[in-house]
Amino acid sequence: MSKKRISIKKLARVEVTTRFIQWVNKALYLCLAVAFGLLIAATAAPQKKEYEKLQAQLRTAQERERETLARKDHQRIELQALREDTAYLEVQARDRLNFYREGERVLRFESDR
Numbered sequence: 001m002s003k004k005r006i007s008i009k010k011l012a013r014v015e016v017t018t019r020f021i022q023w024v025n026k027a028l029y030l031c032l033a034v035a036f037g038l039l040i041a042a043t044a045a046p047q048k049k050e051y052e053k054l055q056a057q058l059r060t061a062q063e064r065e066r067e068t069l070a071r072k073d074h075q076r077i078e079l080q081a082l083r084e085d086t087a088y089l090e091v092q093a094r095d096r097l098n099f100y101r102e103g104e105r106v107l108r109f110e111s112d113r
Contacts, residue, residue, distance in 0.1 A: 006014075081088040093099075100106045 082092065
């Protein structure tokens with residue numbers, strides 16, 4: 001068998017075709033990578049919205065917890081004062097029964113409760 005010789009023109013054409021195919025492959029890989037990235041971003045968006053919604057609910061629950069603990073602490077202090085502080089007990093009783101001593105000036109403030 002004799003070896004076939006390839007002409008320079010055919011060799012140049014093969015090289016050009018090979019480079020073109022390599023370029024097309026790179027472009028396709030790039031498009032595939034971009035499409036994959038967009039797919040990941042599209043699936044992450046609803047999860048991010050759900051995460052933000054849950055974070056807002058958590059902040060609301062934490063605020064309610066702080067308010068409840070503050071109210072509990074206030075009531076604990078008031079109960080302790082009612083049990084141990086006779087002056088505080090007298091002031092509370094006089095306020096509820098609307099009693100005051102002669103010559104005493106009583107100022108009443110409306111509460112927003």
